[in-house]
Amino acid sequence: MIRLERVTKAYRTRGGRRVVLDNANAIFESGHNFGVLGVNGAGKSTLIRLLAGSELPDRGIVRRWARVSFPLGFGSTFHSALSGRENAAFLARIYGASMRPTIGYVEEFAELGEYFDMPVNTYSAGMRARLAFAACLAIDFDVYLIDEVTEIGDQRFRRKCAEAFRARMARSDIILVTHNPQTIRQYCDRGAILSNGALSLYDDVGAALTRYHRMLQEAI
Amino acid sequence: MFLWWRLLHHTGLIPYHVFVHTSSSMTYAVTSNGSLLQLPLVSTFDVLFARAVLELATDLLVAVILLAGFGALGLGTLPHDVAGMSASLAAVWMFACGCGFINAVVTGFFKSWDKIWTQVTRLLYFCSGIFYVPGNMPDWVRNILAWNPVLHGIDWLRSSFFVDYEPHWLDRTYLVTAAGLTLLVGLGLERSLRRQLYEPQ
Numbered sequence: 001m002i003r004l005e006r007v008t009k010a011y012r013t014r015g016g017r018r019v020v021l022d023n024a025n026a027i028f029e030s031g032h033n034f035g036v037l038g039v040n041g042a043g044k045s046t047l048i049r050l051l052a053g054s055e056l057p058d059r060g061i062v063r064r065w066a067r068v069s070f071p072l073g074f075g076s077t078f079h080s081a082l083s084g085r086e087n088a089a090f091l092a093r094i095y096g097a098s099m100r101p102t103i104g105y106v107e108e109f110a111e112l113g114e115y116f117d118m119p120v121n122t123y124s125a126g127m128r129a130r131l132a133f134a135a136c137l138a139i140d141f142d143v144y145l146i147d148e149v150t151e152i153g154d155q156r157f158r159r160k161c162a163e164a165f166r167a168r169m170a171r172s173d174i175i176l177v178t179h180n181p182q183t184i185r186q187y188c189d190r191g192a193i194l195s196n197g198a199l200s201l202y203d204d205v206g207a208a209l210t211r212y213h214r215m216l217q218e219a220i
Numbered sequence: 221m222f223l224w225w226r227l228l229h230h231t232g233l234i235p236y237h238v239f240v241h242t243s244s245s246m247t248y249a250v251t252s253n254g255s256l257l258q259l260p261l262v263s264t265f266d267v268l269f270a271r272a273v274l275e276l277a278t279d280l281l282v283a284v285i286l287l288a289g290f291g292a293l294g295l296g297t298l299p300h301d302v303a304g305m306s307a308s309l310a311a312v313w314m315f316a317c318g319c320g321f322i323n324a325v326v327t328g329f330f331k332s333w334d335k336i337w338t339q340v341t342r343l344l345y346f347c348s349g350i351f352y353v354p355g356n357m358p359d360w361v362r363n364i365l366a367w368n369p370v371l372h373g374i375d376w377l378r379s380s381f382f383v384d385y386e387p388h389w390l391d392r393t394y395l396v397t398a399a400g401l402t403l404l405v406g407l408g409l410e411r412s413l414r415r416q417l418y419e420p421q
Contacts, residue, residue: 049258052260053260054257054258054259054260055415056414056415058415068260070258070259070260071258076255076258077255077256077258077259078255078256079253079255079256080255091259094259094261094262095261
């Protein structure tokens, strides 16, 4: 379970203060998978980083009663001068996972071949994403935070990721940000909408999607 | 010439480099580790402290290699008080860490700070008694130079390197106090402004 208590988060931008969350309260219960919806720039990635703990709220508390993953997204969590293997070793070490099996899993899952021993800054975006997926799955988290990176790699790799996540979902939950309603329906049973600093949770993912589409139409 | 070289390199440049390398590279530690900071377990303090340890280890290794090399050429001298030498380097390093934490925070709010800090370290090169002994200076000059904590670090190291060097202006407490105060301010600033220090794009 992850609980947001009176969480406020804002950014200073050129145009003034941009509020992502304004005194938001929410409970992401365990045993459910949440799909997070919101227009571009609403702060979905920021929400994911707040849930992960990569970023701290301006005010309020984020409490976690679970082992929460690092945010799995386009922003890399790797040290670019180190190789994939070294990064996997580093992750295993800081998360207290055993080294050898973790590195073995990442090497096999990411399918980077000889690039696994090359510095991450020589990787393409797709290779980075594959490494990130593999590293995230290699460590046993209770909650996986995924930020718009479900469409990576070729068909085969995508299927492999989907299968791995489906297997993992038997004991772990995911909180997923994506623009693809199909992906949300596929993985999530609950929904969340982030708009204008408010975060509303829906017990039914269908209701959340309907509400979100109505919001988009009203905006037009 | 031989003495001058020992003065310059062994006892002047080693502590000066520990100070400059540590305090300067901590300035960039947060921005250059942006992706690692995405990991919730890695905090800004971690990357700053890791950088400080890395710089100290590098400088010590370089110093050991160079001293061994000079020794092999017959130009080496062993310090008469290794414990004192270590203590002086530790004090200089702690002062550098304090400055480094402050630098890291200031850079977070004022991007050009690293340019200014580079100028400060350049000035310190001439004001720390690296290639001269402060004793050669007129009293009034030395009284001004003695405000520089790095100068005390260098003279402290010299006093443990050479048997008969114990300058009356050397104030070890001053350097340790300066280190403690900058560490207190630097760590305090880092803790209280951590949220603003690092904003992922």
